[in-house]
Amino acid sequence: MTIMASYQGVVKKGRIRLAPGTELPEDSRVYVVIANDEPAPLLDAHLARRKANGWLISYVGNFMAQQPKLTQLANRLVWQFGAFLAQRDVPHVGPVGFVYVDAYGGEVLNTPDEAEEMITHATTLVASLSSAES
Numbered sequence: 001m002t003i004m005a006s007y008q009g010v011v012k013k014g015r016i017r018l019a020p021g022t023e024l025p026e027d028s029r030v031y032v033v034i035a036n037d038e039p040a041p042l043l044d045a046h047l048a049r050r051k052a053n054g055w056l057i058s059y060v061g062n063f064m065a066q067q068p069k070l071t072q073l074a075n076r077l078v079w080q081f082g083a084f085l086a087q088r089d090v091p092h093v094g095p096v097g098f099v100y101v102d103a104y105g106g107e108v109l110n111t112p113d114e115a116e117e118m119i120t121h122a123t124t125l126v127a128s129l130s131s132a133e134s
Contacts, residue, residue: 040104045070048079048106052099055108059115062086063122065099077103085122093129096121 005025009018016032024030045068052065065081072078082095097118100109 042077043079043101043103043106045079048101048103049081051101051106051108052079052081052083055099055110056083059110059112060118063094063096063118064092066092067095070103073100073109076109078109079103083118085126093122093125096125 007018007022007024009016009022011017011034018024049065049068056063056065060083062085063083064086066084067082069080070077071080073080079101081099081101083097083099084092084094085096086092097114101107102109
């Protein structure tokens with residue numbers, strides 16, 4: 001099927017109403033597609049944080065996602081979380097980077113390279129804190 005032209009209209013009382021003055025090509029085959037214009041539901045901060053923490057555990061290590069913030073990233077609505085190094089009996093260190101979760105689909109948008117950068121930042125930060133304590 002090759003789409004030759006696209007027309008928008010509204011269904012009223014079971015009939016398609018096109019914009020005034022719209023004329024369809026005579027004897028053409030027509031396919032009707034009903035569009036769902038409702039936006040997808042927004043992912044809540046708690047679920048987005050669980051996804052961010054899962055990504056951190058899988059790719060970075062002993063880190064926690066904190067400080068949720070709903071923001072725009074490259075024309076996409078995302079949850080942004082600070083990534084903090086989490087060690088037992090020690091205050092959380094960071095943020096050493098950020099985790100971005102699509103606010104509608106729930107996909108973590110970070111790359112493995114960004115995970116490596118977080119590990120490097122955390123290592124540097126811990127070393128500087130250790131030398132400051134000595």
